[in-house]
Amino acid sequence: MMHVYALCTGWIELDRASMLSDLAPGQPWTVPVLSFLVDHPRGKLLFDTGVHCQARLDPLTRLGAERVKRLTVKSQAGDDVVPQLARLGVKPGDVRYVANSHLHFDHCGGNEFFPGATFLVQRPELEAARRPGFVPSYSPSPIDFDHPLEYQLIDGEHDVFGDASVVLFPTYGHTPGHQSLLIRAGRDMVVCASDACYTRENMDRDVLPKILWDAAVMHDSLAALRKLRDHTGATMFYGHDPAQWEATPRAPQPVI
Numbered sequence: 001m002m003h004v005y006a007l008c009t010g011w012i013e014l015d016r017a018s019m020l021s022d023l024a025p026g027q028p029w030t031v032p033v034l035s036f037l038v039d040h041p042r043g044k045l046l047f048d049t050g051v052h053c054q055a056r057l058d059p060l061t062r063l064g065a066e067r068v069k070r071l072t073v074k075s076q077a078g079d080d081v082v083p084q085l086a087r088l089g090v091k092p093g094d095v096r097y098v099a100n101s102h103l104h105f106d107h108c109g110g111n112e113f114f115p116g117a118t119f120l121v122q123r124p125e126l127e128a129a130r131r132p133g134f135v136p137s138y139s140p141s142p143i144d145f146d147h148p149l150e151y152q153l154i155d156g157e158h159d160v161f162g163d164a165s166v167v168l169f170p171t172y173g174h175t176p177g178h179q180s181l182l183i184r185a186g187r188d189m190v191v192c193a194s195d196a197c198y199t200r201e202n203m204d205r206d207v208l209p210k211i212l213w214d215a216a217v218m219h220d221s222l223a224a225l226r227k228l229r230d231h232t233g234a235t236m237f238y239g240h241d242p243a244q245w246e247a248t249p250r251a252p253q254p255v256i
């Protein structure tokens with residue numbers, strides 16, 4: 001029996017117009033950062049590791065001056081991924097796989113806490129991250145991802161446990177190798193979109209955020225996700241949607 005838990009692993013305040021690019025700038029918005037724990041009979045998979053606790057205590061050192069201008073970490077003590085997993089009785093050593101949707105600081109900040117896990121990342125994502133300046137408009141911080149961890153590069157769709165129940169799939173565009181997660185449990189289908197779609201409004205109104213690598217590619221990924229939601233009845237978890245988080249069952253209650 002598989003269970004899936006939604007965790008909030010940080011809070012960020014930024015300009016709403018950075019997430020919905022057709023809005024007028026100047027509206028501060030506080031959004032959750034989500035991670036998901038999939039408890040499968042063959043092992044536990046953590047999807048994204050949230051914001052590192054140092055980003056709350058010393059944002060300038062951790063995030064750098066550019067990011068600090070654009071956003072404020074609003075997390076409280078205990079909001080980061082390790083204490084959030086502890087609410088489920090899960091220790092970092094219990095996690096077999098970590099999948100990073102992408103390598104922005106709020107999705108891989110906690111990677112270093114899982115030295116025993118295998119990390120599943122799309123090849124173009126890690127290759128771009130490891131060559132700063134190689135891909136224009138994408139330069140994630142090595143402090144978040146560049147640790148002695150076992151990164152397994154994946155190329156496109158990846159069936160994590162070999163039974164089609166937990167599948168990573170490419171949703172490039174926000175970054176060069178962004179991926180989302182599809183979970184099938186009986187008749188339930190859940191998709192964790194991560195930053196391929198920040199909020200329901202992005203999907204419903206077909207609006208991209210300002211932060212992206214390739215608008216045309218991201219637009220195609222957004223359309224594919226919308227099709228999954230609207231044509232197959234999948235429950236869509238958006239990357240940073242405050243209204244959705246309000247209505248989401250909190251761990252230790254599972255979402256499925």
Ligand SMILES: [Zn+2]
Pocket residue numbers: 102104174195
């Ligand atoms: Zn992102």
